[in-house]
Amino acid sequence: MQVQVVDHPLAAVALTVLRDERTARPQFRAALDDLASILVYEAARGLPTMPVSVTTPLATTTGTVLAAEPVVAPVLRAGLGMLPAALGLMPDARTAFIGLSRDEITFQPTVYLESVPADLAGRPVFLLDPMLATGGSALHALSLLTARGATGIVVVSVVAAPEGLDALERSGLDIRLVAAAVDERLNDVAYIVPGLGDAGDRIYGAV
Ligand code: URA
Numbered sequence: 001m002q003v004q005v006v007d008h009p010l011a012a013v014a015l016t017v018l019r020d021e022r023t024a025r026p027q028f029r030a031a032l033d034d035l036a037s038i039l040v041y042e043a044a045r046g047l048p049t050m051p052v053s054v055t056t057p058l059a060t061t062t063g064t065v066l067a068a069e070p071v072v073a074p075v076l077r078a079g080l081g082m083l084p085a086a087l088g089l090m091p092d093a094r095t096a097f098i099g100l101s102r103d104e105i106t107f108q109p110t111v112y113l114e115s116v117p118a119d120l121a122g123r124p125v126f127l128l129d130p131m132l133a134t135g136g137s138a139l140h141a142l143s144l145l146t147a148r149g150a151t152g153i154v155v156v157s158v159v160a161a162p163e164g165l166d167a168l169e170r171s172g173l174d175i176r177l178v179a180a181a182v183d184e185r186l187n188d189v190a191y192i193v194p195g196l197g198d199a200g201d202r203i204y205g206a207v
Contacts, residue, residue, distance in 0.1 A: 001165075001168055001169050001173070001174075001175050001176070001177060002175075002176045002177070003160075003165065003176075003177045003179070003182075004042060004176065004177065004178045004179070005179055005180070005181065005182055006038060006039060006042050006178060006179070006180055008038055010034070010038060011035055011038045011039070011180050012180075014031045014032075014034045014035035014038070014180075015031075015035060015158065015159075015180045015181060015196075017031035018031050018032060018035065018158065018196045018202075019194065019195070019196045021197070023202075025202065025203065025204075025205060028202045028203060029081060029203055032081045032082065032130070032158070032199075032203065033081070033082075033084060033085050034085075035158060035180055036081070036082035036084075036085035036086065036128070036156070036158075037085040037088065037089065038180075039082075039156050039157075039158070039178050039179070039180060040082070040085055040086045040089050040090075040126065040156055041089060042178050043126055043154045043156045043176070043178040044070075044089065044090065044124075044126075044154075046176075047066055047067075047070065047124055048066070048067040048068060048124070049064045049065065049066055049067055050064070050065060050066075050067045051063070051064060052064065052065050066090075066092070066124075068122055068123050068124060069092055069093065069094060069123060070090050070092075070093040070094075070123065070124045070125070070126065071093060071094050071095070071096050071117060071120060071123050071124070071125045071126070071150075072086040072087065072090065072093045072094075072095055072096070072125075072126045072128060073095070073096040073097070073098055073116065073125060073126065073127050073128065073141065073145060074086075074095070074097065074098070074128040074129075075098050075100055075127065075128065075129040075137055075138070075141050076097060076098065076099040076100065076113060077200035077203070077204060078129075078130045078131060078199035078200040078203060079098075079127075079128040079129055079130060080203070081130065081199065081203040082128040082130060082156065082158075083095065083128060086126060086128060086156075093126075094117055096115065096116040096117060096120075096125075096145070097113055097114075097115040097116070098111070098113065098114060098115075098116065098140075098141045098144060099111065099112045099113025099114070100112070100137045100140055100141065102136075102137065102190075104189070107133075107134055107136060107189075107190045108136060109136050109137040109140045111140065111144075114144060116144060116145065116148060117148070118148060119148060119149055120145060120148040120149045120150035121148075121149030121150070121151075122149075123150065124152070124154070125145055125150040125152075125153045125154070126153070126154050126156055127141055127142065127145065127153055127154070127155045127156065128156050129141065129155060129156070129157055130157055130158040130159070130199045131157065131158065131159055131192060131195070131196075131199050132155070132157040132159070132160035132161060132164035132165070132168075132177070132179065133161050133163070133164055133186055133190050133191065133192050134161075134163055134164060134167060134186065134190050135163065135164035135165070135166075135167030135168050136167070138155055138157075138164065138167075138168060139167060139168065139171055142155075142168075142171070142173055142175065146173065151174060152174055152175070152176070153173070153174075153175045153176075154175070154176045154177075154178060155168070155175055155176070155177045155178070156178050156179075157177065157178070157179040157180075158179065158180050158181070158196070158199070159179065159180065159181050159182075159183050159192050159195055159196060160177065160179045160181070160182045160183070160192075161182075161183055161184075161185060161186050161192045161195075162182065162183075162184075162185065163185070163186050165177070165182065183195055
């Protein structure tokens with residue numbers, strides 16, 4: 001697994017806003033949108049392209065289009081906070097929805113929604129999972145995506161815990177992880193420390 005921690009002043013500033021417990025929901029969503037744009041931009045660096053002819057007002061020259069339609073897969077709920085930025089950068093992408101809830105006793109993920117294109121072979125796939133804690137949700141989502149033929153998936157996270165990185169590494173899957181930070185550890189209820197709290201609650205309000 002290839003891990004890229006994005007080192008950019010604007011990413012660091014947005015992450016600080018997200019970490020701050022005083023940040024209210026509207027500002028949290030805005031900072032997440034900003035940060036997701038930077039992370040997805042980096043995640044998309046390796047996208048295959050192909051040349052096309054393009055005519056400017058002055059001449060015909062060679063331009064570029066994406067060689068395959070990307071698929072973005074937000075892990076619900078919190079991944080939805082990164083979706084507008086991803087679709088802003090890749091407007092032709094398709095969205096695969098993966099709804100996972102976390103059992104607060106076992107921390108194991110349960111799938112409650114799976115709306116994923118049947119054939120992902122040959123398509124660039126981006127898994128949007130802002131908090132890579134135990135890695136359980138990401139691994140579950142990755143298994144759904146690889147079962148449909150996805151390869152070389154890029155996991156885009158805001159904060160990753162070392163435990164989550166280890167879990168993804170141990171899976172042996174051919175994936176890349178792009179994150180804004182790798183934090184210290186998980187606490188005893190599998191929250192990332194220092195982290196930013198419950199990302200879904202901070203985006204949408206506790207349900
Ligand atoms: N999910 C979150 O939203 N935050 C964490 O710290 C861990 C999992």
